[in-house]
Amino acid sequence: MEIALFLIFGLLAVAGALNLLFQRHPINSALSLVVVMMSLAVLYWSLGAEFLAAxxxxxxxxxxxxxxxxxxxxxxAGEEERSHGSKIAYIAGIPGAAAIFCLLSFVFLSERSHLGATPLGGYLSSAVSNISEISHTLFTSLLLPFEVTSILILVAILGAVVLARKEL
Amino acid sequence: MSHLNNFEIFLLLTIVKIAIVLMITLMAVAYTVLLERKVLGRLQNRWGPSRVGPFGLAQPLVDGLKLFLKEDMMPLAVERPLFVIAPIIALGCALISIAVVPFGAVTLVHGVDLFQIANLNIGLLVILGVTSIGVYGVALSGWSSNSKYSLFGSLRSTAQMISYELALGLSLVGVVLRAQSLSLRDIVASQSAHGAISWNVFGGFQFIAFFIYLMAAYAETNRSPFDLSEAESELVAGYHTEYSSMKFAMFFMAEYANMITVSCVATLLFLGGASSPFGHLFDHVASGIVGTALFSIFWFVAKVFSFLLLYIWVRGTLPRFRYDQLMAFGWKFLLPVAMVNILATALALTYHG
Structure with missing residues (x-):
């Protein structure tokens, strides 16, 4: 059951991401990104992280x-025009992407024992509320990074207001 | 049902539940339209629809038939796939969120709860999430129509829905703090101790949150007095100007389905859901499973119905806001008050709860 969900929404996420690149109209690309986000939410949920999914x-x-x-x-914004792109992108694009893919898969495979594993749907019981677990972790052991992040976001908001003020 | 295993029973009962709930919701949507026209008529000292069937009761069916038979016009300059998808998103999101609403007392048959399609432990977040996806229906319809009235209507409406979603979400935090759960069943159960005095709006001291929720909900569903996304004096009909026939009907149904969902959520969170206002005082009158179930559904429907009446009453009474007034009201009044309410609730729970 969970493996079917994983396959369907994993494929949907990949298809959405590819569609995001191939579409030439910004709205279609943005909507493909929405599809990717929603599929990711379903994947989170199938791993038992329902709060993260929501x-x-x-x-x-x-x-x-x-x-x-x-x-x-x-x-x-209208449709973007098809350009030939830069030469560097042509030469370095595919080897670079392949190299990053190899590097990432090498790291994940070699460090598998340290990363740990979670079974698909293993925590899918309502016995544990992961909201209380997340909030417990956030407000005890990770309190400082959490507050620092919130200050960072506050600074970003204030910066946006200041930048917009000049134009008004 | 002895020859079926547990999964088959669950599957069959769930399909039956979905079919029944969907049908009842659609019928409720149709008759809410009639109720609105009737009550608005009485408020304005006229009859309202009275010709089709006894008391005009067949009016929604005839309206539906009319919309089905009308020509489905699609202007040449629209963005075709998005123009078609937008009403489907709007109606789909409006109908999905009813799935997590528990509309009766817990009644288990072979381990399946009869009066709720899905009991999720993040039910409240699911409703908020589905509502926020519903914004796409409005945004895309306005943009893909390629018409200035549609675009203006959808810009207004999208901005309004995003802004009031914050106040709406924050007004619910107090209730969640009291119930210590996001599951709608748990939230209802936390208010069922002594009838009306343990409801969140009275005994829970969440009446400020309740009024914030009501106002934000009216804005969220684009209803009067916040219906300036379809202000007909300036924008023809807002984001669905270019839609006709069933596509228009889908937007129309989505609006009323959203009204019903919002009323259901208000009932669940603030008025104790399907529990009786008299607590367990009259439990002996309707004893047994059937009696309890019928009574709980009766109370739930009565509460939702009173919210719908309130919606209509407000529409018949209040004039429309101006756009800047709407935004100032949402950001400068509702949002801070909602935050103060969260702080006060948290402090009260820390020192007394």
Missing amino acids: AQVIVYAGAVMVLFIFVVMLLN
Whole structure:
């Protein structure tokens, strides 16, 4: 059951990501990204991380991507033109991507014992509420990074306000 | 059902539940439209629809037939796939969120809860998430129509929905803090001790959150007095200007389905869901499984119905907001008050709970 979910939504995520690259209209690309986010949410859920899944949908698919689409709508961006691209991209693109892929898979495979593993659907019982577990970890052992991140976001918001003020 | 194993029973019962709930929701949508037209008529000292069937009761069916038979016009300049997908997203999201709503007391048959399609331990977040996906229906319909009225309507509506989603979400935090769970069953159970005095809106001291939720919900569903996304005096009809026939009907149904969902959530979170306002005072009147189940459904429907009436009453009474007033109200009033409410609830729970 879980393996079927994993296959369907894993494929959907990859297909959405490819479609994001191949589409020439920004809105279609943005919508493909929404598909990727939603498929990732289902994958999180099938691993038993239901809070992460809900946060993924609400924050990324529901807020961030809506703003993307909002901006595309407001700027009325048209279809992009097909260009020949730079020579460096032609020469280094595919070998570079292959090298990164090899490096990542090498690291993941060789460090598998340290990374640990989780069975598909292994924690899919309502016995453990992972909201309380996440909040417990966040507000005890990870309190400092959590607060620092929130200050970082606050600074970013203030910066955006200051930048927008000049234009008004 | 002895020759079926547990999974087969679960599957069959779930399919039956989905079919019944979907049918009842769609019928409720149709008759909410009629109710609105009738009540608005009475508020404005006229009859409302009264010709088709007794008291105009067949009006929704005839309206549906009319919309089916109308010509489905698609302007030449629309973005075709998105133009078709937008109403499907809107209606789909409006109908999905009803799946996590528990509309009766817990009634287990072979381990399957009859009065809730899916009991998720993040039920409340699922509703919020599905609502936030529903914004895409509005945004895409306005953009893909390639019309200035549609675009303006959808810009207004999208901005309004995103802004009020914050106030809406924050107003629910107090309730979640009290129930210590995001499961809608648990939230209902946390208010079922002594009837109406243990409901969140009274005994839980969440009445501020309740009013924030109500106002944010009206804005979230694009209803009067916040219906300026379809302000007909300035924008023709807002984001669905270019839609006709069943595509228009899907937006229309989505609006009313959203109204019903929002009323259900208000009932569950603030008015104790399917529990009786008299607590267990009259439990002996309707004893047995059937009696308890019927009574719980009766209370749930009565509460949702009163919210729908309130919606209509507000629409018949209040004038429309201006756009800057709407945004200022949401960001400068509702949001800070919701945050103060969270702080107060958290402090009260720390020192007394």
